[in-house]
Amino acid sequence: MSITGPDEEREFLAAYRPEDYHPVAVTVDTVALTLRGGALSVLLIRRAMPPFAGFWALPGGFVRTDKTASGHLVEEDLDEAAMRELTEETGILADSHLEQLATYGDPTRDPRMRVITVAYLALVVDPPDPVSGGDAADAAWTPVAELNLATADAAAGAGARRGRPLAFDHARILADGLERARAKLEYTPLATAFLGPEFTIAELRAVYEAVWGRRVHPGNFHRKVLSVPGFVVETGQVTERGGPRGGRRAQLYRAGDARLLHPALLRPAGEGAEQ
Amino acid sequence: MSITGPDEEREFLAAYRPEDYHPVAVTVDTVALTLRGGALSVLLIRRAMPPFAGFWALPGGFVRTDKTASGHLVEEDLDEAAMRELTEETGILADSHLEQLATYGDPTRDPRMRVITVAYLALVVDPPDPVSGGDAADAAWTPVAELNLATADAAAGAGARRGRPLAFDHARILADGLERARAKLEYTPLATAFLGPEFTIAELRAVYEAVWGRRVHPGNFHRKVLSVPGFVVETGQVTERGGPRGGRRAQLYRAGDARLLHPALLRPAGEGAEQ
């Protein structure tokens, strides 16, 4: 019953015709987050083509698995596809952080055919305004607070921009991406991926406050960050000036080499965000 | 440039021919874990068909997206596909826990064609011996300790059973599944999914010890589990007998309704497991 010899295996592979099987497409969609004016913002595009033409959506598109005009077979990894689509549709580079989120495969999630999408979470440092391209009619950094995401059950079809919900199941993907970011701030140095190479403790605290949507005690936060080995390392430099309305000049830090935070910075246990 | 009207959208969808695009296949593979004789074990199958015929692998297979002989279009969600393939190939039911792990899409991971696989983690309570079926020539619960998984970098091609490495990139998927299980024991009540409806604190501790691969202090564990709200609830019953070589009879508990553990049961910080 089983085929075990190398010759049989070679024959089997030669006779295998991919196009006979499995009419399914694979896309990638990216939840790209950044801090703009202190507000946690997500990169959205307005779809130029059906389905959901005119709707806002996460940037993304089909993974390249097909032959090009030159007959060359394009084979890109999923991560590469996510970065390529992000740049094509918005001009934004996911240079600070990119990680896989989850895969969504509800058979009804795309009206065209069976499409499963691999979702990514990207963080971007101090990005420019996006420039729409490809299948995107528009692109914009959108404050997360402006989207009607009930913090608990955004899965239930919420996530609207200017009154219109997001395309496909993108509201749920966005909610999952936000939760991932919130959770990873607790036990990884992910917050530093929102910031440039040098930052102050107050800027780091601003990341936590924006992502968690709650105030963090400045004094305790300061002491705690410095007490976690490898989280940040002192540069010896201080900021050029104090705050705009007075205040001491702050030490500058760089991200350390810790990949996990011990001890972790736990979210306050209290309920929902305040915004 | 953009198509926004409902008529245009309908026309576009009617003209869309899925088979023109994207020769890619989607599979699901499951890391099914259980406790057998106190040892953390994973369900493996021996492949009957190329590629990797004769190799041990994770149970899994193609997601059904094609027309059957009757012309009926089978559309199953990814979770359903994972459960179906698990049962087809091994006879085992993933009835206790099933969650998505990650998706693996390296263009070279399958010699046939572009195959991306959505990996799942399943937990099974006190399972029978598997019965191989479908494309599986054999199936067996295999103690994780018997696989040569260097705890740190099993990704690098390790994960061998009886001298032979696992098929495809399944060693890496298995390593990711184990790490997911280990991490989730810390902050979720996942350990109860390894056990039947009623269990003792010692049985719960045995789960932690098997999955983490290290001894856990009985007294402190006991007090700590009871101190976490909603982790376990007392049944009022006790075990029929004490231990086989003496010992007090133990209280029986059921899983509580907590979905997160506050405070968490953190892994001891020390390096590598002991086994």
Next chain:
DNA sequence: GAAATAGTGTCTCTTAGACAGTATCAA
């Protein structure tokens, strides 16, 4: 009774969080 297991008491060390105080800067 001896050995094993269940469960509790208690001590020390560390951490979270509240609060207050000092240091330094802009206007």
Next chain:
DNA sequence: TTGATACTGTCTAAGAGACACTATTTC
């Protein structure tokens, strides 16, 4: 000088882990 911001000191409560002790059961 005032007010804002950076940073530090200190106190309290709670949790982690070590250790020891009591309770109950099997052999």
